[in-house]
Amino acid sequence: MPIIEVKNLTKEYNLGTATSLKDSLRHTLAKLQGKDTWQRERFKALNDISFTVEEGEVVGIVGHNGAGKSTLLKHLASITKPTTGEVIVRGSIAPLIEVGAGVNPELTGRENIFLNGAILGIPKKIIQSKLDEIIDFSELEQFIDTPVKRYSSGMTVKLGFSIATSMDADILIIDEVLAVGDLAFQRKCFDRMEEMINKQNKTVIIVGHNIRQIERISSRMIILKNGEKLLDASPKKVSNLYYELTNKAILAQQNNKIDNNINATAQSTGDIEFNNIQISQNDTICESSIVIHQPTKITINFTSKREFYKADLSIGFHTSDFVYIATFNIGRKITYDIKKGINEVECTIHDLPILPGTYGIRLSIVDEFAGILWSKEGIRSIAIDPGEISRTMLSMESMIDIIPAWRIKTAR
Amino acid sequence: MITVAKNLYQYRELIAALAWKNIVVRYKQSYLGLLLAVLKPIMLMAIFTLVRSFIGIETDGTPYPILTFAALLPWIFFQESASEGVSSVTSNTALIKKIYFPREVFPITAMVTKLLELAISFFILAALMTYYQIMPSIYALWVPCIILYTMIIALTISLFGAAINVYYRDMSQLLPVALSLLMYGSPVIYPLSLVKQKLLDEQMAGEWSNHLYTLYTLNPLAGIIDSFQRVLLKGMAPDFNALAPGFILIAILLPISYLFFKRAENWFADII
Numbered sequence: 115m116p117i118i119e120v121k122n123l124t125k126e127y128n129l130g131t132a133t134s135l136k137d138s139l140r141h142t143l144a145k146l147q148g149k150d151t152w153q154r155e156r157f158k159a160l161n162d163i164s165f166t167v168e169e170g171e172v173v174g175i176v177g178h179n180g181a182g183k184s185t186l187l188k189h190l191a192s193i194t195k196p197t198t199g200e201v202i203v204r205g206s207i208a209p210l211i212e213v214g215a216g217v218n219p220e221l222t223g224r225e226n227i228f229l230n231g232a233i234l235g236i237p238k239k240i241i242q243s244k245l246d247e248i249i250d251f252s253e254l255e256q257f258i259d260t261p262v263k264r265y266s267s268g269m270t271v272k273l274g275f276s277i278a279t280s281m282d283a284d285i286l287i288i289d290e291v292l293a294v295g296d297l298a299f300q301r302k303c304f305d306r307m308e309e310m311i312n313k314q315n316k317t318v319i320i321v322g323h324n325i326r327q328i329e330r331i332s333s334r335m336i337i338l339k340n341g342e343k344l345l346d347a348s349p350k351k352v353s354n355l356y357y358e359l360t361n362k363a364i365l366a367q368q369n370n371k372i373d374n375n376i377n378a379t380a381q382s383t384g385d386i387e388f389n390n391i392q393i394s395q396n397d398t399i400c401e402s403s404i405v406i407h408q409p410t411k412i413t414i415n416f417t418s419k420r421e422f423y424k425a426d427l428s429i430g431f432h433t434s435d436f437v438y439i440a441t442f443n444i445g446r447k448i449t450y451d452i453k454k455g456i457n458e459v460e461c462t463i464h465d466l467p468i469l470p471g472t473y474g475i476r477l478s479i480v481d482e483f484a485g486i487l488w489s490k491e492g493i494r495s496i497a498i499d500p501g502e503i504s505r506t507m508l509s510m511e512s513m514i515d516i517i518p519a520w521r522i523k524t525a526r
Numbered sequence: 527m528i529t530v531a532k533n534l535y536q537y538r539e540l541i542a543a544l545a546w547k548n549i550v551v552r553y554k555q556s557y558l559g560l561l562l563a564v565l566k567p568i569m570l571m572a573i574f575t576l577v578r579s580f581i582g583i584e585t586d587g588t589p590y591p592i593l594t595f596a597a598l599l600p601w602i603f604f605q606e607s608a609s610e611g612v613s614s615v616t617s618n619t620a621l622i623k624k625i626y627f628p629r630e631v632f633p634i635t636a637m638v639t640k641l642l643e644l645a646i647s648f649f650i651l652a653a654l655m656t657y658y659q660i661m662p663s664i665y666a667l668w669v670p671c672i673i674l675y676t677m678i679i680a681l682t683i684s685l686f687g688a689a690i691n692v693y694y695r696d697m698s699q700l701l702p703v704a705l706s707l708l709m710y711g712s713p714v715i716y717p718l719s720l721v722k723q724k725l726l727d728e729q730m731a732g733e734w735s736n737h738l739y740t741l742y743t744l745n746p747l748a749g750i751i752d753s754f755q756r757v758l759l760k761g762m763a764p765d766f767n768a769l770a771p772g773f774i775l776i777a778i779l780l781p782i783s784y785l786f787f788k789r790a791e792n793w794f795a796d797i798i
Binding site: 229234 | 539542546622624626694793796
């Protein structure tokens, strides 16, 4: 029997503000007289969602802002009720929906541990026995008897997470909590999550935007879009779809943007003005997509107000979340002098090794002392297509496609 | 009603923790602390005693200051519990939007929180009784029942008011005004025996007198205040005739108020 069952869940909200007492009375009167003319506009936050979760599964729910992720979690935690449809949960639930909801600024850390324990339904005895462990995990020994209002925001969240994960529930609901604290603490939270999932075999519903983390931790993922379930499949398939959607959104934004803006937003000394970038393969100019493993030519055109000797120019590829994949600079090969007036640089990649996806191109021009003259990320977005190669033959878990020579040796 | 009791038991630790939080938060960083809480009945007692010296109110031989203090004690407990209860849901927005537990925990917590201030007022009452040399009789054992009954009345108002207040914040503004008006309709400044004497014995309002008295005692606080004074100061059993109309009213209203709250509860997180 599935531990969570969601059947045809639909949630509608009224748009606009809640009405005043006067308006409500007037509309009630109108209704009584049978003149029900007034209807507020309705918004479907969730539209006919159905899925089940078996015990021990870790389900990641992703989607862009406003896709309905948090609304779905609210239904699982029975904070709100569906407009139509049904949500059945068989087991106790620990909602970590925004950790620290119950943290009171006036109370000390220790007092808050007990208060939040009670709010989450943890018996006082258990809190008492786990107190040291909680304080230890939160790394706040020194400040535990100080009111939380004097804590930094990171400290507050650390405290909240430490309390919430000490709860012993069948189902954990996590909303964006992995993005708390500094990197070291994030690592620790992540380890704690993995331990709960692997060793204690808990059912976990996790929601967020950090797709890489969620993909790693989940056994299944669901992607929502505008309140509808788009795909319910393996983490890899879902995250690929997520990236595809993100990239589409970025390309759409790019096309809407006026390009003369680029110079205004770039980090620049004002000496150099970027004119344009052109990408071509096999002597045809490519507007939005290029093909993997093809010779690729990138042409950069800019205007300089002065001369710069021994300057350097680098071009790079990055993902939509700004992970730099590759950067290459002209200075490594030749001494490069920038002349006054229009300059053009042509860069040819013999075999483009970047795996299909949508990427940004960044450009950076520096002077002889490595001082930045002009630099900007995402001056152009470009989609890389698999071309002739079948998508299934390409690994989707990485970014660079290396084609090595293989040799099989067998001992006789 | 059985589920209410079950929930109450299941969430007793939460109610205790939230009540404790309310108290700690209110009195942290304040030196006078709880003493401020009992300032209100003492001040009112002083003012009423002063006013009475001009207009004269019959008290059946019990000293007026202690009589009015014994009236203020349950009255203020009721008034503050109800006011706090009505705004208890809206003042916990963060919790309502994040975590689910039965929402009646909030109004109940508000009642429990006020018990502490009531307990301190009892010390003052004890001091006054020592001063006026009044010994409590065996009937004082009624006091816990009377307090519990007061809490139930405050809860009846709170459940209904708190649910309304989520939709229309007017409620938390209106209620204190309405309650301070109700104080004049309750035997706080004057004793119930005076009302009884005027209406039942002297038939002041003619043929309407008996009905008016029933209407007066429909206010459950009339019976409560009178009983409180009787069992503690006069060494008499509660006057059940004065308690009955109010009790029937509450017995009808409490389930309605509770069901109303439970129905509205489903949309709290969406509307609040």
